[in-house]
Amino acid sequence: MSDKSKTVADATAFVDAVAARNGWRVNRDAEFTADIAAGLATNYNRYGYFLCPCRDGDGDRASDRDIICPCQYSTADIAEHGHCFCGLYLSESFSNSGSNPEPIPERRPG
Amino acid sequence: MSDALNQVEYTSVGGSRSEPSLRLYSLSTCAFCRRAMKYLGEHGFSYQYVQLDQIDFELKREVKKELKSRYQNVPVFPILTIDDREAISGFVEDRWAERLGLS
Numbered sequence: 001m002s003d004k005s006k007t008v009a010d011a012t013a014f015v016d017a018v019a020a021r022n023g024w025r026v027n028r029d030a031e032f033t034a035d036i037a038a039g040l041a042t043n044y045n046r047y048g049y050f051l052c053p054c055r056d057g058d059g060d061r062a063s064d065r066d067i068i069c070p071c072q073y074s075t076a077d078i079a080e081h082g083h084c085f086c087g088l089y090l091s092e093s094f095s096n097s098g099s100n101p102e103p104i105p106e107r108r109p110g
Numbered sequence: 111m112s113d114a115l116n117q118v119e120y121t122s123v124g125g126s127r128s129e130p131s132l133r134l135y136s137l138s139t140c141a142f143c144r145r146a147m148k149y150l151g152e153h154g155f156s157y158q159y160v161q162l163d164q165i166d167f168e169l170k171r172e173v174k175k176e177l178k179s180r181y182q183n184v185p186v187f188p189i190l191t192i193d194d195r196e197a198i199s200g201f202v203e204d205r206w207a208e209r210l211g212l213s
Contacts, residue, residue, distance in 0.1 A: 033141075039141065054142065103142055106186055
């Protein structure tokens with residue numbers, strides 16, 4: 001593994017930092033969140049950036065730039081649905097409600 | 111039609127329910143996809159699946175194009191096709207239960 005590769009722990013630390021920076025909560029379903037962190041690490045090691053693990057990108061940073069985690073749609077999705085497309089980042093109120101994120105409509109054009 | 115859907119090498123999962131005929135288009139990195147596979151397994155469905163992020167890029171493009179043209183509104187993974195006639199996009203347990211005759 002190269003020095004630049006990311007472990008699941010690295011991805012988890014990234015997720016925690018993104019959530020803290022934006023005032024979001026991380027989904028407390030440990031298994032679900034661990035799956036997403038593993039997906040993020042896989043995508044980082046495959047493409048060189050944290051491509052959203054819930055979407056299929058092109059593997060090209062320029063065309064995937066809107067779906068690099070945290071994606072450009074996360075703020076609007078969290079405002080409207082209480083969580084991001086992946087169900088990873090939650091608003092404080094959604095997190096406090098104890099509800100489980102479910103799939104939401106894709107906001108990305110195309 | 112190029113019929114990319116039939117060029118894909120699917121992995122088969124056995125189960126006690128062989129009807130309807132199910133194919134799951136998944137991403138290996140997606141937590142909802144993993145949850146969906148667990149759900150199908152827990153309910154004993156036989157199905158075929160492919161992790162689209164792990165196949166040839168050009169074939170993947172064709173598969174996505176064909177899924178869109180056959181089933182129209184399939185923007186969210188996982189995508190489950192039922193008897194090659196209809197598709198569900200995104201794993202919402204209640205909706206899957208209804209479409210799979212479990213509710």
